[in-house]
Amino acid sequence: MIHVSGLVFDYLGHRALHGVSVDIPQGTVTALVGPNGAGKSTLMRCMAGLDTPLAGTITVGGVDVQEHPREVHTKLGYLSDFFGLYQDLTVEQCLHYAAASQGIAESRVPKRVKEVARFLNLENKLQSLASNLSRGQRQRVAIGQAIVHMPQVLLLDEPASGLDPEARADLSALFRNLQSHGMTLVVSSHILSELDEYCTHILSIRDGRVSRFASLATTATGSEGVVKALVQVQLAAPAPQLAQALAAYEVAHLDASGATPTTVYLPAGDLAARAALLAKLTAEGVPVCAFQEVRTSLQMSYGQADSHHSSGAAP
Numbered sequence: 038m039i040h041v042s043g044l045v046f047d048y049l050g051h052r053a054l055h056g057v058s059v060d061i062p063q064g065t066v067t068a069l070v071g072p073n074g075a076g077k078s079t080l081m082r083c084m085a086g087l088d089t090p091l092a093g094t095i096t097v098g099g100v101d102v103q104e105h106p107r108e109v110h111t112k113l114g115y116l117s118d119f120f121g122l123y124q125d126l127t128v129e130q131c132l133h134y135a136a137a138s139q140g141i142a143e144s145r146v147p148k149r150v151k152e153v154a155r156f157l158n159l160e161n162k163l164q165s166l167a168s169n170l171s172r173g174q175r176q177r178v179a180i181g182q183a184i185v186h187m188p189q190v191l192l193l194d195e196p197a198s199g200l201d202p203e204a205r206a207d208l209s210a211l212f213r214n215l216q217s218h219g220m221t222l223v224v225s226s227h228i229l230s231e232l233d234e235y236c237t238h239i240l241s242i243r244d245g246r247v248s249r250f251a252s253l254a255t256t257a258t259g260s261e262g263v264v265k266a267l268v269q270v271q272l273a274a275p276a277p278q279l280a281q282a283l284a285a286y287e288v289a290h291l292d293a294s295g296a297t298p299t300t301v302y303l304p305a306g307d308l309a310a311r312a313a314l315l316a317k318l319t320a321e322g323v324p325v326c327a328f329q330e331v332r333t334s335l336q337m338s339y340g341q342a343d344s345h346h347s348s349g350a351a352p
């Protein structure tokens with residue numbers, strides 16, 4: 038969905054990105070991580086078409102960001118690490134303004150503003166001035182502005198900074214919800230445990246270079262090009278009916294005795310498919326005692342990126 042190739046970006050006298058290349062698949066949530074000054078914000082700004090690289094290309098949904106920035110902006114939402122809201126506007130006016138500036142027809146704007154406010158749980162704040170909102174509410178309005186035109190891609194630079202644990206949890210739930218609607222998200226943060234809750238991929242940047250891009254789920258790409266995640270099913274007791282219950286599924290490992298977990302491939306990020314599988318197993322009387330996606334923790338994956346980095350730096 039986002040294709041970056043050989044991206045080089047220079048600030049005056051300083052090279053921030055040294056030939057970054059990465060392919061971010063549709064429907065994924067990528068944690069963009071790396072130390073301060075690694076180049077994360079610069080990469081996001083280039084993806085959003087706000088900064089012009091010295092060399093390389095970026096396409097979003099097949100459209101070249103530099104050649105057709107306006108077309109890309111219809112497909113993309115971006116939340117900067119230092120976003121601003123117009124303090125004298127109400128939440129409704131902020132969302133209305135964003136919708137209008139994204140070219141949504143005036144007649145459709147009020148409906149869309151209501152939908153976004155409902156989605157972000159801001160309905161009872163529509164008449165509040167932006168200046169009177171809490172940090173978490175302001176963050177939600179800013180995200181609302183970024184998604185008002187229903188983009189396919191959402192880039193969020195440090196969206197959770199300054200939020201309390203409850204607001205962070207709300208934000209995690211929101212990101213999972215956006216992903217379940219098919220959106221592709223790239224989220225930068227320094228808090229790995231928080232990204233771990235909802236990210237499917239890690240993109241680690243160090244000194245302006247990609248040190249790791251990997252899926253956190255144990256995935257495979259099927260013949261139709263669909264990225265699949267591996268789901269582990271643990272039985273509490275033997276289940277002779279298991280093979281029959283899974284007849285319509287792509288099974289990686291089947292053990293009806295329950296001695297080892299059975300593993301099944303499902304479309305990555307498709308929570309409905311996961312729920313349907315669990316419902317099917319339960320309906321067939323399969324005694325499921327644990328059911329989860331097989332994944333590597335972000336911390337572990339980031340550690341691997343670090344060890345690659347140190348081994349790469351060794352003489």
Ligand SMILES: Nc1ncnc2c1ncn2[C@@H]1O[C@H](COP(=O)(O)OP(=O)(O)OP(=O)(O)O)[C@@H](O)[C@H]1O
Binds near residue numbers: 074075
């Ligand atoms: N406007 C600028 N002018 C000159 N250099 C800049 C500018 N903005 C960033 N840089 C430099 O480019 C490099 C990458 O910065 P960038 O903001 O992309 O890093 P980052 O990974 O987002 O960092 P952080 O985690 O601290 O937000 C850094 O070395 C930074 O000092």
